[in-house]
Amino acid sequence: MLKFLVDMFFPPLCHNCREFIPNAGRVHVCEKCLTTSRPIQSPMCSCCGIPFATDEGISHLCGNCIAKHPPFDAACGAYLYEGAVKELIHRFKYDGRVQCRRPLALLLLERLSGVVADFSPDLIIPVPLHKKRLRQRGFNQAILIGEVLAKEWRVPFERRLLQRIRWTEPQVNLAASERMANVKGAFALREPKLASGKRIVLVDDVLTTGSTVAECSNVLKKAGALAVIAVTVARVAEN
Ligand SMILES: [Zn+2]
Ligand SMILES: [Zn+2]
Incomplete structure (x- = not known):
């Protein structure tokens, strides 16, 4: 009232x-x-979450995921990376408007809480930044968004478990074929046993080709994680 x-x-x-x-x-x-930002809805790839060009039919694996299944079990974006959602993400990350974290987290929550509830996670982990990038930006956008999600979903949040141990070029500057190599070996776990036997939700702001969350998932699965899904506020429309 x-x-x-x-x-x-x-x-x-x-x-x-x-x-x-x-x-x-x-x-x-x-x-x-x-x-101005379209929500991502089916039909889409049931693994990498890329939306299909048609509105008809049901979700299934895309050609890329059939050819080589990514190490994550699913990647789910709430909106296409366009319009107001893209502008909010830019303001948040590049203009340092940290108050944008709440609307961005809530947009993700509104669309993806059902998927996450069905997944029944044990842990939420933000995609880490290299400490050099962290110094430049002053904050990790995935941590700020992930904190809101973890609180709403009441799932433990492990902000320091996964680390970025090697500097990588921004993925946006690279061709799709170079992105996996760029992030190879860039992540490590502080305490691998904490991931063992766990169902894990990775959080990031945007998914581009999925190479970053794929490499994070590799590290988590090697440490014995049972299942890994990635949730992002936005996703680009093509791999
Ligand atoms: Zn796919
Ligand atoms: Zn407005």
Whole structure:
């Protein structure tokens, strides 16, 4: 009731366009902005989560995942990396607007909580940054988003278990074929036994080719993780 009155007299601003939002829910991104980012829905690849070009039919494995099954069990993006979701991620990561973490985490929560509940995870792990990148940016976006998710899902959050031990070039600057080699051997676990026998959710802001989460999953599976899925706020539409 109090929140209703506060929203009526002081309506919240949209995190993206800064317009007032009457009847705002929890996310605080207005309808108009949200329509610029398409939610990812079936049919899509049941492993890497790439959306198929058609609206017809059911989800199944894509050609790439049939040819070589990734080390993760599934990768799920909430929205395509476009429009307001892309702008919010840019503001968050590159302009240091850390308050964007909440709407981004909530957008992920709204779409992927069901998948995560069905998966029934033991641990949530953020994709780590190299300490040089951490110094440049000042924060790890995957940790900030993951903290909100872990609290809502009531799942333990292990922010320091997985580490990035080698500097890698940003994946966006590389051809798809070079990305797996770029991240090979870039991750390690501080205490491998903590991953053994666990069902793990990896968290990141954006999934591009999936090479980064694939390499993280490799490390976790080698340490005996039972199952690994990756959840991201956004996903690019092509591998
Ligand atoms: Zn807006
Ligand atoms: Zn696939």
